[in-house]
Amino acid sequence: MKKTIRILFFILIFSLLIVAGVIAVGLYNPQAYEGVINKFVYKKTGYQYSTSDLSIQLSPTIITVEGLELINPAWSPKSKLLTLQNAEISLDIKQLLNKNIPFWNAALSDLKVQLIENDKNQLNWNTPILANQPKPDTNKTLALKELLSFSKISINQANIRQHKADNSEDIDIYSLLINRISDDSIQLEGAGVYQEQGVDISGKIEIDDLNPGIEVLHFAMQAKGLGVDLQSSGKINPSNLDGAKISLRAKSDSLEKLETFLETTFPAVAPVEASLELLSSNGNYEASKINLKLGENVLTGDVKYKSKDSHVSVNLISEKIDLSSLVLEQKDKEIKSEEDTNHQEAEMDWTWMNSLNTDINVDVGEIVLNEHSLTDISAKLKLNNKILDVDKLSARYLHHDANDPNKSFASDLINISGIVKPLADKTIREDVQLAINITDNNTSLSLEGEANLNGTEGSALKLHADSTNLDSVSKYLQSDFSPYLPMKIDADIETSENVISISQLSAQSAESKVTGDVILNWSDEIVKVKGKISSTLLDLSPILSSGKSEQESYKDKDKDKDKDSSDKSSSKDKVFSDEPINWEWLELYDADLDLDIQKLIVNDNIFNKVNSKLAIGNGSLNILPLQAHFANGSLKSEFTLNKTGDNVKLTSQLDAINLSLAALRATDGSVLEGGTTDVVMSIAGQGNSLHQIVSSLNGELIAEVQKGVIKNDAFEAIGTDIILEMLTMLNPFMKEDETTELECAAVKFTAKDGVLTSKNQMAIETSKMKIVGGGIIDLSTEELEIGFSPSAKKGVGINIGSLVKFVRLGGTLKNPHPEADPVGLLKSGAAIGAAVSTGGLSLLVEGLFKRATSSGSACNQALSEIVVQEGAIKEQNKSEQP
Known part of the structure; x- marks a missing residue:
């Protein structure tokens, strides 16, 4: 133009x-x-x-x-x-x-x-001819x-x-x-x-030649067009611009015509006003009295240029800038074709920095974007010798929640400093060398190395972060992060084509520490993750804690309002949810991770020497195998998920040997001291919700406990009223003795289409009592139907007639309840009695486990005695029936 x-x-x-x-x-x-x-x-x-x-x-x-x-x-x-x-x-x-x-x-x-x-x-x-003409003498008066x-x-x-x-x-x-x-x-x-837009111009120009050899133009001009009124006045020396003083002012009540002219869309910021004053003196230039109004937003400042050292200083000031009205709504973007997305990275030209010597100072009281805002914004930037020096960039972050003021919060003052230097005049891939530090009172983050600012390839950065306090973040996310503190992360990050490599990873959270190397690759349609993770100590207790979280406490008020309705509905809740689970993540990721954890803590349980290989691919998740030392014994487990349509097929196997039940939960209220436990489980199921999966389970579960001491008062200490009530019915000595000597206990459940059945394969032997039983657990309805029959050992001084003949555990998994059944008439009671009277417990006698850990034990001998006594009970039950 x-x-x-x-x-x-x-x-x-x-x-x-x-x-x-x-x-x-x-x-x-x-x-x-x-x-x-x-x-x-x-x-x-x-x-x-x-x-x-x-x-x-x-x-x-x-x-x-x-x-x-x-x-x-x-x-x-x-x-x-x-x-x-x-x-x-x-x-x-x-x-x-x-x-x-x-x-x-x-x-x-x-x-x-x-x-x-x-x-x-x-x-x-x-x-x-024009090109070869001598250039005019700029010092000569133009004689206008x-x-x-x-x-x-x-x-x-x-x-x-x-x-x-x-x-x-x-x-x-x-x-x-x-x-x-x-x-x-x-x-x-x-x-x-x-361009189809009308423009009008008018004005007056006056030539001042009062000073010999110097002509100065005094002018006052007006222009109207594109919906903008523009005014300019002042004076200017056409020969060398020295002494120039120009005032500019623009105003627009509507930007519609300008939008049409520029073929773009502006935010709803009208009316718009802008003004400034341009000054020139001895080769120095200044844009002063800058005043820009965009609706209610006002920005003031000045720009100065000194020719001696080519220094530019910029000062910008504003009390408040509301970006909510300045940000345009994002329209749906067209889906780019593969040719568009695979475009070659453009070259970055840094030559504009070669001669710059600039200081930038910014002070803004507040910048608002909807419910988010930055306050106390201050910036001091220097650009010299092709180096951007961020001397200071600070602000506070505020979150406003009009619906719940309790969720509003303000961060500590965040400070950013560092240096950014281009690696060459023109760059592709590796663009700049940087060293950036971000800190507040309790947290620091630093990045150092080479970075690609125009793409994803070629960055090589060292990351360091640590924090001792995340109270403001905890309040914003409504989660308590204190159990995870202090935090510390160090890593080397490199990027290549569609690949991020994280090496020398060292992450610490509270007492937990994780190291390793991870590679992320998204060159295909799915994200591939490969790496090796090691840990000397990994404590998952804060994540799995069952205590009330800070987020739950924020919701207490809402819960109190609906307390009556929630109490009524809670009784109908089930253990296994019907809510469909989105299994698409199995097809979005391809993972291959090796895990080596020396000490893993889950709540109060400690797993040592945990080794596993986790693989995700082609819609499948495989953990093959998981091995660990646990509760003074050992664990070996395999777990797979295979996605088919909206459903998954689950298979799992568990083999636990020589576990100490006392070590399962290291608290003062431990129920069992001593003893060893073996568990074998093999199950399979399918569905798209937890309820569907358990409702289709097939397989078996076998468990056996040998030699232990039960602390009778521990049940009251840990509040297990149901277990205490049931065992008191089965064993009247519970109220008299401080402990119960457990000789052995065994159980086997067979799963068929979501129904767990124990065909007379439940037995407990103590120093004074023998208990046998069986029943079913329907995982589809979550209903229980399990029966037990107790028998006192010879010489313990109790009349067999005084024992309850049958105890059944009924109800649901969510709300189980035990009750005495004097005549043994529950639905499965006849089957249990018949099995006992006909020697149906011979499976236990023969050895519930192939390892035959109970073979030849006192528990083995007790089972045969229970058969005889239970037969007598069964005959008595028959005579009592009408």
Whole structure:
């Protein structure tokens, strides 16, 4: 646009000079001097000149030119620079001969100008003759007053067409009128169209030459167009700009026309006002009194440039900036094709930093975006020798929750500092060397190394982070992070094409520490994760804690409001949820992780030497195998999930050997001391919810306990009322003895389509009692139906008739309840009694486990005695029935 204005001014003056030449050489017979004029024009400019008609009227003197054309023969192809359909110049010969001014007027109509720029940024108006002309002396006074030899110049219907590459645009001037109003001032008015938008311009220019050798332009201009009112006034020295003082002011009540012109969309920020004052002195420049208003947002400041050291200083100040009205809603973006997404990374050009010596200072009271805000914003940046030095960048983060003020919070003051340096003038991949530090009162984060700012490849960074207090984050996320503190993370991060490599990882949370290497690859449609994770200590207790979380405490008020309804519905809740589980993650990731954990803590249980291989791929999750030392014994487990449609198929195997039940929960209320436990489990199920999976379980569960001491009062200590009530029914000695000596206990459940069945394969032997039983657990309905029959050992001093004959455990998994059954008439009671009377417990006698840990034990002998006594009980039950 600036170039266009310069060209337009040049064309106007040049056209008038041509006319003056015509006057000089062709006053009485102009057509005879056509060739002379053409040679004169070509010699001075390199242009070819021609007219279709040239006539002169002597009194009054009027020169008329029609069909004027200018051509640049040096441009290939030959370019028609200018055509002028009609020009009329009126001369006052008397004024001219007496060297008085003004002495002429001019009226131009139907003027067409072409500006063409080639791919070498060369303009079609350039010629070798013009290029070789000596440059004007910038120190020489322009003698602007000499140009005011006219009284009026008017232009009607002009068109300027600009061509650049495949793009062209037009500027149409409907009218332009320049009036000389005094010896040193002019007034101008104009109207035109640019890209279908009307533009009006008016103003006054006055030439001040009171100081010898110095001409200063005083001006006051107004322009209206595109919905914007623009005003400019001040003074300027055209020779060297020294002493210039220019005031600019723009205002718009609506940006609709400007949006159409720029083919874009602006936020709803109208009205918009902007003003500043430009000053120049001794080669130094200043933009002062900057004032920008966008709706309710106000930004002030100044920019200063010192030529001595090319130093630029920027100062910006604002009390409040509300970005909520400035941010446009994101429209749905079109899905990019594969060709669009696989574009080559663009080169970054840093040469603009070569000569910069800049200080930037910013102070903003608050920046708001919806419910988020930054306050106390202060920035001090320095840019020198191609280095960006972030001396200070600080702010506080605030979160506002209008619905729940308890969720609103303010962070500590966050400070950012560091250095960013481009690695070369032009870069691809590795762009900058950086060292950035982010801190608050209790947390620090640092990044150091080479970074790609324009893509994902080529970064190599060292990460360090540590924190001792996350109270503000805890409040914002409504989660208590104190159990995880202090935190510390160190890692080397490298990026290549679609790959992130994390090496030398060292993460510490409270007492837990994890090390390892991980590679993330997203070159295919799924994300691939591969690595090895090691830990000397990993405590999962804070994550799995059953205590009330801070988030739950925030919700207490809402729960209290609906207490009655929640209490009623809670009784209907089930252990296994019907809520469908989204298993798509099995198809989104491909993982291959080796785990080596020396000590794993889950609540109060400790696993040692945990080794496992976790693999995810093709819709499957495999943990094969998981091995650990646990509860003074050993564990070996395998677990798989296979996705088919919306469902998964689960298979799991567990083999636990020589576990100590006392070590399962290291608390003062341990129920069992001593003893060893073996567990074998093999199950399979499928579904898309936990309830569906357990409702389809098939397999078996076998467990056996040998030699232990039960602390009878421990049940009361840990609040297991149901177990205490049931065992008291089965064993009347519970109330008298402090401990119960457990000889052995064994159980086997067979799962068939979600129904767990123990066919008389439940037995407990203590020093005084023997208990046998069996029953079913329907995981689909979660209903229990289990029966037990107790028997006192010989010589313990209790009448067999005083024992409860049957105890059953009924209800549901969510709400089980034991009750005495004197006649043994529960549905499965007859089956249990029959099995006992016919020796159905022979499976236990033969050995519930293939390892036959109970073979030959006291428990084995007790089982045969229970069979005999239970047979007597069964006969007694028959006689009592009507």
